[in-house]
Amino acid sequence: MSHSVADKKKLLNRVKRITGQSVALETTLQGEPDCLAVLQQVAAIKGAANGLMKEVLENHLREHLGANDLTNEQRSHEVEQVIHILKSYLK
8 A cells, every 4th residue: 555644644543533433332332331322333433434445445546546557457457356345345
């Protein structure tokens, strides 16, 4: 991943946010959780993960698939890899 330091910092901040939300969910579940609070935390984690996926996917598409020096075969291979990952992610 050849992103700039600013991009890496932004991605790491998103991961830290997801980690914090996961820890908060775990703590909630260890107590006497209210169902709506749990649902809200799960939704927040999913939203944060989706935001991370969008950011990394967008950067990948721009930097790797948008590269002018790829052969048609390399580009097709990259596209197939992204499709495979998206199918797995969207299950």
